[in-house]
Amino acid sequence: MSEAESELVQSITTPLRLEYQYTAGVASTRFLRGMADGKILGQRCPQCEKVYVPPRGSCARCGVATDLEVQVPGTGTITTFCVVRIPSDSLDIDPPFVAAHILLDGADIPFFALIQECHFDEVRMGMRVEAVWVDAEDLGPTFESIRYFRPIDEPDAPFESYKEHL
Amino acid sequence: MASGDGGLLSASHIVEYPYRRSTGPVMGRFFAALRDRRFEGVKTARGRVLVPPTEYDPQTGEAADEMVPVGPGGVVTTWAWVSHPRAKHPLNHPFAWALIQLDGADTAMLHAVDTGVESAMQTGMRVTPRWRAQTVGSINDVACFEPEGTS
Ligand SMILES: [Zn+2]
Numbered sequence: 001m002s003e004a005e006s007e008l009v010q011s012i013t014t015p016l017r018l019e020y021q022y023t024a025g026v027a028s029t030r031f032l033r034g035m036a037d038g039k040i041l042g043q044r045c046p047q048c049e050k051v052y053v054p055p056r057g058s059c060a061r062c063g064v065a066t067d068l069e070v071q072v073p074g075t076g077t078i079t080t081f082c083v084v085r086i087p088s089d090s091l092d093i094d095p096p097f098v099a100a101h102i103l104l105d106g107a108d109i110p111f112f113a114l115i116q117e118c119h120f121d122e123v124r125m126g127m128r129v130e131a132v133w134v135d136a137e138d139l140g141p142t143f144e145s146i147r148y149f150r151p152i153d154e155p156d157a158p159f160e161s162y163k164e165h166l
Numbered sequence: 167m168a169s170g171d172g173g174l175l176s177a178s179h180i181v182e183y184p185y186r187r188s189t190g191p192v193m194g195r196f197f198a199a200l201r202d203r204r205f206e207g208v209k210t211a212r213g214r215v216l217v218p219p220t221e222y223d224p225q226t227g228e229a230a231d232e233m234v235p236v237g238p239g240g241v242v243t244t245w246a247w248v249s250h251p252r253a254k255h256p257l258n259h260p261f262a263w264a265l266i267q268l269d270g271a272d273t274a275m276l277h278a279v280d281t282g283v284e285s286a287m288q289t290g291m292r293v294t295p296r297w298r299a300q301t302v303g304s305i306n307d308v309a310c311f312e313p314e315g316t317s
Binding site: 007008009010011012013014015016017018019020021022023024025026028029032033141 | 173174175176177178179180181182183184185186187188189191193194195197198201254303304
């Protein structure tokens with residue numbers, strides 16, 4: 001490498017920062033206030049009867065408002081998952097760890113959550129899990145009121161029970 | 167929880183991507199020159215001088231790697247006035263974003279021009295760079311451009 005080349009600038013930082021004000025809307029506000037009470041609230045579509053957790057206020061399939069509120073339990077099934085092996089400054093958890101799609105009992109769409117209290121290579125599709133909440137005094141209107149999900153001592157859910165939710 | 171309790175929830179949400187980009191041999195020279203408070207462009211096989219430089223002639227796709235000095239002065243070819251600068255803008259008082267064609271270049275590059283007032287901005291005006299006290303090899307080594315003869 002010549003002397004001139006060695007003086008090249010090799011890289012530049014180009015940080016991107018986007019500042020939003022996020023307003024949750026009626027349905028998500030209900031869900032988040034439920035979180036502060038240690039409850040998981042969803043909404044049922046009056047037409048197809050699917051239960052959305054978290055609710056968005058309408059059914060994407062039917063295009064109608066979902067105004068019927070339902071509470072679902074903190075237990076559910078892992079439909080699919082990935083093992084994260086790349087650390088990130090924004091996560092205070094050491095890899096490898098598992099991020100899973102969890103279909104709560106009574107819900108019709110899965111959502112992403114962290115799996116803990118088991119070795120990452122024991123996690124599997126169909127595994128039964130439950131929510132672990134923060135201490136009562138730390139509950140707040142945020143999804144972080146659920147710390148993570150952990151396995152429960154139940155047989156795996158059969159593939160047929162969640163195959164349409166993958 | 168009690169119905170009718172509280173209004174809609176709202177919170178600030180900030181997304182940040184701390185990208186680091188490889189500059190390559192041509193942009194690497196351009197940024198190295200900025201660190202030395204100089205401008206360099208690239209001369210294509212057809213003799214056009216591109217600033218900022220690219221590794222290829224965008225019209226023919228031919229490789230371009232002959233670096234040539236340009237500037238430091240130049241001409242404003244077009245501009246837009248920013249009345250209310252935002253947090254990440256290069257200046258915290260009103261300024262212009264302008265395309266500046268440096269002397270010896272055939273293309274114009276985007277940078278800020280500080281004239282203080284909009285009425286002092288003019289297409290065709292001559293400008294000169296205001297360099298930062300510390301340079302690191304970044305386009306921000308040029309704090310902004312200012313009308314020629316200001317300082
Ligand atoms: Zn529906």
